[in-house]
Amino acid sequence: MFLLSGIETEREKHTPVKQDTAWEAVVKAMATGWNRDHESRGITQGGKISQETFIDTYDPSVLRREQYMLYEIKWSNNKRPRQNCCHSTQTEHAEIYFLEDVFQKQRSDPSAHCFITWFVSWSPCGDCCKQIRDFLKEQPNVKLFIYVARIYWHKREINRQGLRNLMNIGVSIRVMYLPVYRYCWRTFVDKEDKYEDYWPRHFAPWIMLYSLELQSILQNIPSCLKISSFKNQSPVFSLCVDEKQKRALALANPYYWGAAACCAPRDTGAGCGELLGRARGPLGREPSAGSQPQTGIETEREKHTPVKQDTAWEAVVKAMASGWNRDHESRGITQGWKISQEDFVENYDPSVLPSVTYLLYEIKWNHRRRHWQRWICSAGGEHAETYFLEDIYRKLRSNPFVHCSITCYISWSPCGYCCQEIMDFLEKMPNVNLVIYVARLYWHKEETNRQGLWNLENIGVSIQVMDLPDYNYCWRTFVDDEDKYDDEDDYWPRHFAPWIMLYSLELQSILQNIPSCLEVSSDENYTPVFSLCVEDEEQKRALTSANPY
Template sequence: TAPRLLPSAHRKPMKTLCPDTFTFEFENLPEAYGRNSTYLCFEVKTNTLPSPDFPDSGIFQNQKHRHHAELVFLAWFFKRLRLGECYQVTWYVSWSPCSRCADQVANFLKSHGTVRLRILASRLYFSKKLENREGLHRLSQARAEVKIMSLKDFEYCWENFVNHEEKPFQPWMNLDKNSEGWNAELKNIHRNPRDLLTEGIFYQQFNNKHKLKKPYYKRKTYLCYELNGPQLVKGCFHYEEGHHAESQFIEEIGSMGLDQGRLYFITCYFTWSPCHSCARKLVSFVKGNSHLCLKIYTSRLYYHWIWKYIQGLQHLQNSDVPVTVMTDREFEYCWTNFVDNKGMPFEPWEKLDSYSKNIEERLKRILE
């Protein structure tokens, strides 16, 4: 299957970049202002020698009219594919692919099983946007390897794609620190929702204490779920900037393609009860999927003194999505089933039962 060929995508790749262009465009800043183009340095390895019309390396950049470098490469590459040939393609890119490019690259890889792609990115493109995060997931599902460039990779690009005139590569300030930051972001994006929680996260985030002692830390929403069907499915999500754990859960369950003729029981364990907006989303999701039966346990109540959050809890209860406060029994169950506990038993914190009873009384008054 051919990619969507671009009218201006038949240009030949560049051979080298000038040093200033490389340093400016590939600098791995956390906030890379003014860098509105993607530069893509590529290498293609095959089991035969390269031909003059198919160089084994080169550089593409974005073209006019939103022709992104990734799609320009695909259009150029597709015309040179040979039947039965195996290809190992490596990209060094200043920005990771956007969601639109990720989709087309993933489709291309699925249609061409003899092509393997490795992507090394200096920076992640608008990594907080859900569509771009999903695009990186789709690339991984299509067998593309996505990584963050390290000092060694920048040095390699300098030696092989830059007209450096025998000058050595000069790392910019905080290069290693920035790579570590982007690596952490990519690891978070690729995090499998079925990964277990660490002991520290569980005790920090699921504890039901009214107030924290110093040193303070932010208690986020963590959602652990268990779906009972033909097979038992478990998963964990946590709040990410602009993307609530409840929304991630809804997307995950909605993407499973569950049999609508079968009844599924789902139990969720929350650190914070759903906000009013997420409560409405959960109710709408369950009402739109009559084959799902949802029950919620929560460690703490989120802004339980504010009217709209009170209404959210009432809306869940009145829509047959029961909300119950976690007790020692549920905390121990979560510890056993959702935590990398290394075989250690659950150790209740001080006044756990007392906190649970107080929160339970508060929820009872809200629902009555």
């Protein structure tokens, strides 16, 4: 069995004015508004789709009314697959047109095994799922793989149940991920109309969100994704996951999707159905002091609230400023300088918003082989960064010209004031190289904090969001050995991945000095809600470097 790649996604009720109105328009258009004039619908006479149509209809960050299908049929008695395109008609969805028209014309030998791969811009509705099941019961030699760019009305139980039913009879349902997009680009897009370097990296956040929602559908757990839209505005994708859902959704982790895998289908007889096999991703990579930026890109910690945003953030600031002491045992720091498992997991989980700041640090001197590794947390009257700088300065002031590399792993990014203190420190210590990894961004909407991070980056400080290999490295390096899981190698915070990506996007927007794309709030159960809204194509492309692939 191979691991499903980007995991399935969903297309939500959205609306120019209110959701139902927009979705009624979508359904009406799909049912009555289209014809199969291929040239006018972006499909050439040679069965290829135009570049413009492909990008417009398969972009998961927008909610288009059209439904397109790119399909590949491979027969066991014919080495050459048939590849073509179609779209919905006045009377039927693309799936039904394929089953009743395309497949019947292609089939010549009922005993031959057939592998069919669909790449659809919207997932099948509940009614289409039922007809697909009936079709597969009548055709036992057919194996079907479905890749979807979005999920159709993902909140409707009939559609959720339909997708589960398909999975239960062996249909592979997956969200289209980046290598699949590239495969479709090379295979189905008209050659005269495309450029070779197409790589839709800015699709990654929406692939992740749809993957989480599809996984919730297939595991039959509550929905975690809400999509809303208002007239003349970009869709807002909101992620809300409670503690029980996090573990269940760990499979929806793009680091398992095989970033370096080949973009052409394997010779398995399944066409693109096994585009990527099981690939664990960069598990073995461990960051070293002074290393270059790693994959997951910058993150942010947003104003959040048990009741309303300001109240929660005032509580966070108050606790950071006046409420803490440096009683190491009570703060989870052992006498052997290592942090307890419980404190590490609780304070470095990017999906929650704790009020304490922890800082793990590692110093490497050029003339020493052994690293100096310690950790601290915020105390009464000063932030963790301030105490850290004072401690480091005492260690280095005897020889300010010594060359060293310092790597910090901080549970919250530095505030604007701490950023200025870091800059002053580096001015006194010109031979110090500083790399900062953050689990969250502190008050990312505040201009002083955004400017502070931007200033640090401009003087050569590397600021990055902690990626999964960074968590793994910190677990092995800084967590108390007596307090770890029985099998420490099994620690792998896969459910962190969505929040790593969201924070990475926001940090990238800070460092590129473009508008914020992330909102963090709380629902009625005080569960953090992370909402992604990217306004236009220019902003999307500016954020492409925040791509973990």
